[in-house]
Amino acid sequence: MSERRPLVSLSVLKSAMASEGFELAPAARREAGARRRIWEIIGASHCSIVGTCLTIAELRKIARRTGFLGEEARYNDYQVHGLFVEKMHDENIVSRAVQKHLDTRYEGAIRKAKALDGEEALLAYWESAVDNGFVPGAYWALIGHPRLTPGVETRIFGDIHMMSHLSGAAHRGDAREVAEARREKAEIARRLASVIAERNDELTVLRDEIARLGAQLREARTLAAECESLRREVDALRAAERSDETLRELAALRLSHAELREDHARLERRLERTKAKETRAAPAPIVSEIAMAAAPIADEPRESETDLCGRCLLYVGGRPRTVCRLQRLVEQRNGSLIHHDGGVEDNRAMLSELVRRADAVFFPVDCVSHRAVGAVKSLCESHGIPYCPLRSASASAFERAIETLAAPVAEAQR
CATH class of the missing domain: 3.40.50.10140 (Toll/interleukin-1 receptor homology (TIR) domain)
Structure with a gap:
């Protein structure tokens, strides 16, 4: 296993820790096999523990549960962080609540680190946690470890210290990316709204067209039904007309037949009258008979008419x-x-x-x-x-x- 170089030198870290009032706890002050509680950790580690192992949301929840800050909503995040750090210097209701919360949250990390012994094992565990993104749990598991050596303590504190700087730089980059992402999001939202508005307009036009076509279709169906009804009526009228015409023709034929019978009867009567006149008249010369026969019928005397x-x-x-x-x-x-x-x-x-x-x-x-x-x-x-x-x-x-x-x-x- 290759040795990982610390982010800063040990001498520089010791000097920084001393200037902030951080003291390395001697092994003699630790109970055999017992983890150090947060108020037993001396120096500036409280700031890094609170800032690394707890989120602002968790701090505000603990504050509401313990009544520490009263109306915690009136404090900003920086004030909440600072007030909690001050409470970690001695044992009190707030420090005990923080201790219990951290032990519960990082129980798995504490259990894994419990059997570790020696700087090499402790550093290997720490480096693995850093590589895999489990820094908060590993930091809490090691900072209170009963066999934590000064060298390992200095190393993990230095790494956390530098991570805060790197996090700030990354945050600035992330902030720029977030701002750019927000601008892109706003532009995308604007375009999306425009597209949605256009689509809604198109849908409105299509709905109107569908409604218009539906009305035309219903009207066409109604007209088709009316046309079919009229066609049946016309057919019926034509049939009735043909029947009426046939009846009229039949009546005309009957009337014509009656007229012919009357004409025939009239001619029969005229013939009888003519025969009677011929019987009463004297015989005429043959020439007169021929002349009378040749004369037109219209010139015959019509005494009876x-x-x-x-x-x-x-x-x-x-x-x-x-x-x-x-x-x-x-x-x-x-x-x-x-x-x-x-x-x-x-x-x-x-x-x-x-x-x-x-x-x-x-x-x-x-x-x-x-x-x-x-x-x-x-x-x-x-x-x-x-x-x-x-x-x-x-x-x-x-x-x-x-x-x-x-x-x-x-x-x-x-």
Whole structure:
């Protein structure tokens, strides 16, 4: 084992210890096998023991427990240290509390050093503790050791003394590093706060965007549901419209069929009348028969048909394909027929003019709007013109109506 050189020479340490009132305790004053208590240690070692082996927090705790300093919070750390050092010179409640605290805290170090004997063993233990960072426990274990030699005592005191200087220098460096670290910490905190603020702003924007998109999605889903509902309604309406159109076509076919039956019956009656006239008439020359056969049917005498005497009739509503037949029918009876569709195609303003021109007005109630019917009735009543609602838009219904209308005229002519 290589010999470690002390931090300072023995002669210099002895001189320093003597100048501070530190005396090396002779072996004769120690009880055999008994450790020295702190108040039995003579000289300046009390300062190094209190400063090395106890923290300020431990000193303040002991002060509160013993009531030594009263309101210990009013003393700074340096004052607390100095007042404790003064109390270590004799046995009292404070020194006994410090002794008990140190023995308890460094019990393991004391137990390891108890069996050591001789300077070499004591110094080896001390150097190992210094190398491994166990200085406080080793210092307390050795400074009160019953077999501590003056040489070892001088050595460990010198090392502790120099450690305080080195600690001060290191503290200054550490203070600079701490100050620099604090500045770096502040800068990092500032940057972190800036980054957090930016992130929070981004999160706010993202949350707003998510909320907006969520609202749009809900609206889109609502619109999609409404569109689907409307589509089903449109399909249902189309189906109903197709059904209604089919029903209307069927009704029109039935009505047309009825009109055809009425036309057929009318033609049958005309044929019967024609046959009856032919039976009553005298035989005519062959030339006359040929001439009569070649003459147009429209020029045949129509004694059985009603004479309208040039009257103008207004027909409102009806079906366009039926109106042409009605016009021929009226013209065959010496009248004229004007037509108004009830406002769908012709301007309704024309209805008033047509009513004033007419001698009578007809309208089929099953094929004209309610508004047109109301307008016709109002105009006819205001102008004193007769009007006749028809049961249907068939030609036979119209023919019966005009025969009824022309009957008084025919009676007057007879």
